[in-house]
Amino acid sequence: MALLASPLASDDILMTYPVQTTRHAVLLLLAWGAWSCPVAAQTSKDFELAPINYHNQSTTNRISTLQRLIDLGKSQLAWTDRHGYLPAVLTALDIPVSSQVLVFSKTSVQVRRISPRRPRAIYFNDDTYVAWVQQGDMLEIISMDPQLGGIFYTLSQSQSQQPQFRRDRGQCLLCHANRRTRDVPGPVVRSLYTAPSGQPHFGARTFVTDHSSPFSERWGGYYVTGTHGSMRHMGNTVIPLDQPTRDFDYHAGANLTRLDGLIDTDDYLSPHSDLVALMVLEHQARMHNLITQAHFETDTVDHYDRLYNKALDRPKGYRSEVSKRRIARVAENLLRYMLFIDEFTLKSPVRGTSKFAREFASRSPLDKQGRSLRQLDLRRRLFRHPCSFLVESPSFTRLPKSVRTLVAKRLRVVLQAKMPGEDYARLSGDDRKTIREILDAKRPAWWVTTAENSRSKSKK
Structure with missing residues (x-):
């Protein structure tokens, strides 16, 4: 249900009431359209309307910045026969090749070109995700905007004098703005039972994975290179469509360190689909969506508080108890996740096969004691210090003041108690x-x- 879109909004209905002031009508519409349906329960199209106006806002992200530089002649993208614009785009966006993970399930708009022999490659940094398909028509990109969450782009793989990143107008949101993403536009990591053709088992259970997911539910439809001891995952393995998923062989793809024989690794920028990169990808994808959800919920609450306050002649900055609870809920959800409270405990040490772990950790300066939030543990948990590195990201630091302050206060209480x-x-x-x-x-x-x-406060 869209905000303020209800049968009660028709002129015919409103005219049947002996309305003494416009205030009654406003309150009726507000109560029906806004507060009956919190953000988490609304349809994904609600962010197209006020106060978010997702597709009608100018954006600030790595892609929009790069496009401006290209348009001004200050940046150029080299094109290659084998990979098109991929290497140049990764360099321009500061995305390491070591972040490469490979997806062989047919879960992309370029579905016909993807198979276990020709998986899609995904590369990422803290705020941008780039997907490449062999002989594909385009690069698929998600870049995080601090105000709007994930912004979706494509870049044609045809050589051009002035490449143009094209912003998606809604097609990507069918998969990237629903309950799997907490009803906000953003990335998602899904694990599926996958057939030898790359076709997912429709009707079978699927998993949206993050750092809380059991190892056994992760990476169906992905290649995974790395060691993980006695733990088992769904990666590197297919199951025919005519076979029940209860017969899935969790041992077949375990502790694989090379993809030779499964794919032609020479076709890719890296021969790896690094296990540690996958774990970081899962964590940050969900973290991005929780940040965006907190932003959207707070913006929505603020928007309707302003309307209510005006209609009821309340003080300008007044916030209702309902509003406080809504903001407190998204703040607490974000806090719990960023502190890894529900993280799955590793039963065995894990280790990737590429340079990703080392390069990822090196992307942040250390404190005087040689520590940072990017340092990895990989023995019992993902990070050595369980607080998300994305608390230093623009998306987090530019959260609306009310929810950012609440998260910060709660964090300080937890850390100092x-x-x-x-x-x-x-x-x-x-x-x-x-x-x-x-x-x-x-x-x-x-x-x-x-x-x-x-x-x-302590001085007072």
């Missing part, structure tokens, strides 16, 4: 101390502001 409460008991005292010290050293603005506010 001697006993953080049952919900956050998973974080050890050493974990909480280290995360706090890293943030103190990095001094992101949202963290510093919270510290200053805490000191001001």
Whole structure:
């Protein structure tokens, strides 16, 4: 249901009431259209309307910035016979080749060109995802906008004097703006039972995976290179469509370190589909969507609070208890996820096969004690220090002030408390101390502001 779109909005219905002021009609529409349907339950098209206006807003992301440079003649993209614009785009966007992961399930708009012999390659950095298909017509791209979440583009693989990234007008949102993405536009990592043709088993259970997912539910339809001991995943393995998924062989694709014999690795920029890259990809995809959900929910709450306040002659900045609860809910969901509270505990150490782990960790400076939020553990958990590195991203730092402040305050309470409460008991005292010290050293603005506010209150 779209905001304010209801049968009660028709002129005929409104005219049947002896309305003494316009206020009653406004309140009726607001109550029906906005508060009966929180963001998490609305259709994915609601962000096309006010206050988000997804497709009618100008965007700020790596692709829009690169396109401006191309248009001004300040940047050029080299084209190659084998990979088209892919190498140049990765270089221009600062996306490492070591991030390559390979997907052989037919889950792309270029479905006919994808198979277990010719998987789609995905490359990513902290805020942008690029997909390439052998002999494909285009590159598929998601770039995160701090205000709008995932923005979807294609780039034709035909050689051009002035390449143009084309923004999607809605087709991508069919798969990338639904319950799997928390009803916001963004990336998603899906694990599916996949046939030898690359066709998913329609009707079989599928999994949207992140750092909380059991290992056994991950990476169906992906190639996975790396070692993981006794744990088993769904990668590297197919199952015929006429075979029940209960017969899936979880051992067949375990601890694979090379893809020779499965694909021609010379066709790709890297011979790997790195296990650690996949784990980081899963974490950050969900984190991006939770950040976007918090942004959209807060913008929506603010929008309707303003309308309510005007209609009821309430103070300009008044916030209702319902509004406070809605913002608190998305803030707490974001906090729990960014602190890895529900993370799956690894039963065996994991190790990738490419340079990804080393290159990923090196993309952030260390504090004086040699620590950062990008350092990986890979023995019992993904990161050495369980706080998402994306708290330093533009998407997080540019959250609306109210929800960003609430997350920061709750984070400080959890990290400083001697006993953080049952919900956050998973974080050890050493974990909480280290995360706090890293943030103190990095001094992101949202963290510093919270510290200053805490000191001001203590003096009073």
